[in-house]
Structure formats: structure tokens, C-alpha cells
């Protein structure tokens with residue numbers, strides 16, 4: 001009998017300030033979920049270049065995780081990391097317990113924390 005890994009208290013922390021916009025996470029996810037054209041489990045968005053309040057320039061990428069994401073349940077059950085985390089060369093994505101990841105957010109400049117929660 002296989003025991004399914006519970007993902008309700010798991011998540012992915014993305015330090016998007018260091019995201020290079022390479023789209024490797026997006027490509028790996030599409031392959032993992034076998035999604036059709038136009039649908040994504042994670043989609044890399046871009047902001048800028050745009051001026052900030054201080055007359056500086058802002059330009060960054062923000063990988064946004066969608067409702068297709070199941071945190072790569074099959075990979076987790078096999079003891080592997082989610083495909084997006086595994087394929088991020090810049091190492092800006094971290095998988096783990098939501099509470100532990102949330103603690104890290106207090107000392108990271110720009111980051112987002114995704115968790116699928118209990119949704120079905």
C-alpha cells in the first residue's frame with residue numbers, strides 16, 4: 001500500500017528578487033503536469049522596467065503558481081523535490097513546511113509563499 005504524502009502544510013517559498021526569468025520552472029511544471037497550450041502550473045510574470053518612487057528603476061520576475069499545482073504529489077511520494085524547485089538553477093525556490101518557510105520570510109527582501117492548503 002502506498003502512503004500519500006500530505007501536502008496541506010507544505011509550500012514553496014520563492015525569493016523572486018533573485019529570479020532570472022529563465023522559465024525553467026514553467027517548462028518543467030508543464031511537462032510534469034502534461035498541461036495543454038495556454039495552461040500553466042506556474043507562470044513567470046514580468047514587471048517593468050518602471051520607475052519607482054525614489055526615481056530608481058524596478059524590473060523583476062514573479063513566478064506565480066496556479067490552481068493546477070498539486071506540489072508535484074507524485075514526485076513527493078517518490079522522495080523527490082517538486083519539478084520546479086528541482087529545475088531552478090538560480091536556487092530561488094524552496095520546498096518545505098509552511099510554518100518554517102514563513103519564518104524565513106521575515107529576513108528575505110522580496111519573496112512569496114505558496115501553499116495549496118486543503119483545496120481539492
Ligand code: SF4
Pocket residue numbers: 028029030032033041042065066068069070071072082083084085
Ligand atoms: S510544485 Fe509541481 S505542480 Fe506545483 S508549480 Fe511546481 S512543478 Fe508545478
Ligand code: SF4
Pocket residue numbers: 018019020021022023024025026044061063087088089090091092093
Ligand atoms: S526556474 Fe528559478 S530563476 Fe528560472 S524563472 Fe523559475 S524561479 Fe526564476
